Amino acid sequence: MHRGENMKRSLGLLTCLMLLSTLVVSLIPMEVEAQTLTLKIITPHWEGIQVEYERAFDEYYFNLTGVHVDIEWIDVGGTSDIIAYVDAAFAANNETTCNIDIWWGGGVDPFLDQKEKGHLYSFRVNETILDLIPTNISGVPMYDTENFTWYGTALSGFGIIYNKVVLETEGLPVPTTWEDLTDPRLRGWVGSADPRHSGSTHMAYEIILQAYGWEKGFEIATKLGANVKSWPESSSAIPKAVGAGDIAYGLAIDFYAWSEVAKVGADKIGYVMPEGLTVINPDSIAILKGAPNLDLAKIFVEFVLSKAGQKLWMLPKGASGGPVDYLLGRMCVIPELYTELGNQSVVPVNPFEVESVLEYNSTLGSLRYVLLNDLIGAMIIDSHADLVSVWGEIIGVNKTFTEAGQTSTHINTAIEKMCEVPISEAEALALAANWDNETLRNEKIAEWHEFALDKYEEASDQAKLAATEIFEYFQGILDELKTKANNNLYMGLGGGTVLGLIIGIAVAYFISGRKEIAAVRA
Known part of the structure; x- marks a missing residue:
């Protein structure tokens, strides 16, 4: 009996040990699976921002919860491409979701548009964070103070990057205003991304229109476009081309320009934000309606807006609390950090101390965002060869007139015709209200393109008449x-x-003189 009892006890103990080991083994894969969450973010931001914020947020969330986070970065192109993608995704899901958690980057105007369409989720961040961020900067809202659907996460300035070495070699002027880029001597030396793909480039053209008015602004945009060498989709290509000397000037958002200055040297590369003719604009973030990972999205937004998140923009690579692999160099949205970080900051400007900026109308910019892209595309970019050709004719003939001490009304008429815009500002706003009608939109784009080709031909005819005058x-x-x-x-x-x-x-x-006008009279 005694031996039998001992055997039963041994078997019972063995069974318990086997069950316990099985339970432990079975728990191991479950623990691993629960350790990683996924967040979906659609963004035009470059690789450096993605890498640094994913690393920092994963570290922050793991310390908070013991769980890691993977971010699925969705790249469909620039801001204008994201608008089309998100709109289509919502339309395909009965406007309930686009199956993306967060939209990050692209200024303010697109977020006002998405709010109007009902695509953004209302989320008020912690008051301790809101207390650090002003409601506006020079009249431009820093976040949605009514419904808390979007927040500015960084500040951006818009200006002109230029290659000092090329300017000195070619005898070209240092720019101070947008209009300086219309100088005939700059023909083929200017760079601009395509605003239909680049949100920052779109912003530059919207700023020009608001700074100079619709008619004068479009004249500047047209002459500037006539001087442009090419139209890449990405705005990041422009500072690189300036740095390489392929072009002398380029439209650029501040942090791309500062990055190129840091890389090539301030003795070779310059950057100017035209005084009184530009804006400091928030680069925003929003949780999208129907976000599949809503709670995680909320925490990410608050992290980006916190001091820890904002320091990533301002600190040098390798600094405590700063980026690890990439220098980001952007203006943060918390004013006190500029004093707190002091000389540690890599950002050369305190945007809250800049006084001379344009009074920008974000609502106007939002209402006509896509229409303006289409108008510039049809009138300047898609008809660029014709524009460049007639601009060359006008420059050549006008040069001959100037050297001869003569003038011609035909030259002025040719320039006026070349810069003509097919619709008024009021007409543009009226059309923008129905711009989601694809039939109307396509008809107008085709109509504007034809208008552009016709006006460039008429401008060329005027240049030829001027050429005949100087010949005679x-x-x-x-x-x-x-x-x-x-x-x-x-x-x-x-x-x-x-x-x-x-x-x-x-x-x-x-x-x-005949050599100057030979091509025009041909």
Whole structure:
């Protein structure tokens, strides 16, 4: 009996140990599976921002919960591409969700548009965070103070990057205003991304229109476009091209420009934000309606807006609390950090101390966002070859007139025709209200493109008339000199020699002038 009881006890103990080991083994994979969450973010932000914020947020969340976070970064292109993607995704899901948690980046205007469409989730962040962030900067809202659907996470300035070495070599001027980029001497030396893909480039053109007014602004945009060498989709390509000397000037958002200055050197690369003609604009974040990982999305938004999240923009690579692998170099949205970080900050500007900025209308910019892209695309980018051609004709003929000390009304008429815009500002706003009607939109784009080709042809005709004028002017001089030579043969060999020299100089100048207008009259 005793031996049997011991055996039963041993078997019971063995069974318990086996069950316990099985339970422990079965728990191991369950624990691993529960350790990682996924957050879906659609963004135009570059790799450096994605890497640094994913690393920092994963570290923060793991310390908070013991769980890791993977971020699925959704890249469909620039801000304008994201608008189309998100709108289509909501439409495909009966406007209930787009199966993405967060939209991060692209300024303010697109977020106002998405709020109007009902695509954003209302979420008021912790009051301790809101207390650190002003409600506006120079009249531009820093976050949605009514419904808390979006928040500015960084501040962006818009300006002109330029290559000092190229300017000195080619004898080109240092820019101070947007209008400086319309100088005929800059033909082929200017760079601009396509605003239909780049949100920051779109912002530059919207700023020009608001700074100078609709008519004058479009004139500047057209002449600037005539000087542009090419239209890449990504705005990050422009500072790189300036740094390489492929172009001398470029439209650029501040942090891309500062990055290029840091890489190439301030002695070679410059950057200017036109005084009184630009804005400091928040780069926003929003949780999208129907977010599949809502609670995690809320925590991410609050992290980005916190001091820990904001320091990533401002601190140098490798600094405590700063980025690890990439220098980000952007202006943060918390004013006190500029004082708190002091000389540690890599950002050269305190945007809250900048006084001379444009009073920007975000609502206006939002209402006509997509329409403006389509208008610039049809009038300037898709008809760029024709624009560049007629601009070259005008420059060549006008140069000959200037050297001859003459003027022509045909030159002014040609420029006015080249810069003509097919609709008024009021008409643009009226159309924008129905711009989601694809039939109307496609009809108007085709109509504007045809308008552009017609006006460039008419401008070319005016340039040819001016070329005929200057040709006849030189012909008159030559005829007059020949007549004088014939009437003064009695002056003898000496007089004939002097007149022959005068005629020779006139002919040489005449031939030079003809070279300038030969292409126009062809």
